[in-house]
Amino acid sequence: MMKTRKLAPRLTRWALCLQEFDFEVIYKSGRIHKDVDCLSRNPVGDPIEAKDVTERTLVVNVETLTSEEIRERQLRDPKISKIMRLLPKYEHLSCRDRKKLKKFHINEQGLLYRKVENHSADKLCIVIPRCLRKDLYSMHDDPLSGHLGQKKTFERINSRFYFPGMRKYINRYVKTCVECQTRKFPTVPPAGLLQPIIVGGVCEKFGLDILGPFPKSLRDNKYIIVGTEYLTRFAIVRALPDSTAALIASFVVENIICQFGSPREFLTDRGVQFRSAVMKETFNLLHTKH
Ligand SMILES: [Zn+2]
Known part of the structure; x- marks a missing residue:
C-alpha cells in the first residue's frame, strides 16, 4: 500500500495516516491470529437498558421541562422576551417589525413558537432560550447521536427546535467539536503530486x-x-x-x-x-x- 502509486481514495487516506509510523506488515493466517481476536472480542459491560437509552438519547432537559418552566425561561431570555412582548401588538407595528415577527406565534399556554419551512409543509418549532441551547447540542455529541456533520446536525435540530442564528451556532459547535476533530478523516481526497514540466529546448x-x-x-x-x-x-x-x-x-x-x-x-x-x-x-x- 505504501509503495503503490495509484491507490483507491480510501486506501490513500489510510496510507497518509500511517506514513508517520515505521511499521512492517506481516501476514498471519486466521488460524494462528487468535491473540487479536481475543482482544477484539473482549467482553464489555452490559448493554444499556432501553429505558436509559430513551432517557439519555436527545435533549433531556428540554423534553422533561413543563410548559410553564419553558415559558419562564423564554421570558428570562432578553431577545425572546422582546419578541413575546411585541407579538400581541402585531397590528400596530411597523412593516419592518411585522416582517421580522411574521413567523412567530404564541400558543394558548403562552409558549413562543416559530414557523419553520420543512420539505413538505410548514412546521411550528418551539423557540429555545439561550440557557437551554447547550442541551440541544447532545443531538450532535451524544454517543447515540453519531457526531453528524454541520448540515445533518442542523436539519436534525431544526426539525424540532428553533433559536435565533441557529445555523451559525450549530456550524460553529460542530466545527469545534473535539471528538470530530480528533477522529474524523477529511472527506476530500488528498491533492495529487506535482508533476514537473520537462522542456527540451528554447522556444519549444x-x-x-x-x-x-x-x-x-x-x-x-x-x-x-x-x-x-x-x-x-x-x-x-x-x-x-x-x-x-x-x-x-x-x-x-x-x-x-x-x-x-x-x-x-x-x-x-x-x-x-x-x-x-x-x-x-x-x-x-x-x-x-x-
Ligand atoms: Zn462531534
Missing part, C-alpha cells in the same frame, strides 16, 4: 495566460496577455481591450510565431478563450499541441 514550449479585467487604460485596454517561454522564462506581454479568442490568436501569431517560430506546445489553464474554435484552428494550422 510557451505558456499563455490572461490577467484582468483591470480598470480601463487610456487606450481602452482592460486585459493583459502573457506568453512565457518555458526554458528561459522570457515573458512577452501585450495589453488587450478584450479577452476574445480572435485577439488572443492575433497575439499568438504576431508576438510569438512571427518572432520565435512555431513552438511545439502551448500550455494554458484551459480557459474558454483558449478552447474556442478560433484558437483550435490556429493551433491546428501551426501543428502545435495545446
Whole structure:
C-alpha cells in the first residue's frame, strides 16, 4: 500500500495516516491470529437498558421541562422576551417589525413558537432560550447521536427546535467539536503530486495566460496577455481591450510565431478563450499541441 502509486481514495487516506509510523506488515493466517481476536472480542459491560437509552438519547432537559418552566425561561431570555412582548401588538407595528415577527406565534399556554419551512409543509418549532441551547447540542455529541456533520446536525435540530442564528451556532459547535476533530478523516481526497514540466529546448514550449479585467487604460485596454517561454522564462506581454479568442490568436501569431517560430506546445489553464474554435484552428494550422 505504501509503495503503490495509484491507490483507491480510501486506501490513500489510510496510507497518509500511517506514513508517520515505521511499521512492517506481516501476514498471519486466521488460524494462528487468535491473540487479536481475543482482544477484539473482549467482553464489555452490559448493554444499556432501553429505558436509559430513551432517557439519555436527545435533549433531556428540554423534553422533561413543563410548559410553564419553558415559558419562564423564554421570558428570562432578553431577545425572546422582546419578541413575546411585541407579538400581541402585531397590528400596530411597523412593516419592518411585522416582517421580522411574521413567523412567530404564541400558543394558548403562552409558549413562543416559530414557523419553520420543512420539505413538505410548514412546521411550528418551539423557540429555545439561550440557557437551554447547550442541551440541544447532545443531538450532535451524544454517543447515540453519531457526531453528524454541520448540515445533518442542523436539519436534525431544526426539525424540532428553533433559536435565533441557529445555523451559525450549530456550524460553529460542530466545527469545534473535539471528538470530530480528533477522529474524523477529511472527506476530500488528498491533492495529487506535482508533476514537473520537462522542456527540451528554447522556444519549444510557451505558456499563455490572461490577467484582468483591470480598470480601463487610456487606450481602452482592460486585459493583459502573457506568453512565457518555458526554458528561459522570457515573458512577452501585450495589453488587450478584450479577452476574445480572435485577439488572443492575433497575439499568438504576431508576438510569438512571427518572432520565435512555431513552438511545439502551448500550455494554458484551459480557459474558454483558449478552447474556442478560433484558437483550435490556429493551433491546428501551426501543428502545435495545446
Ligand atoms: Zn462531534
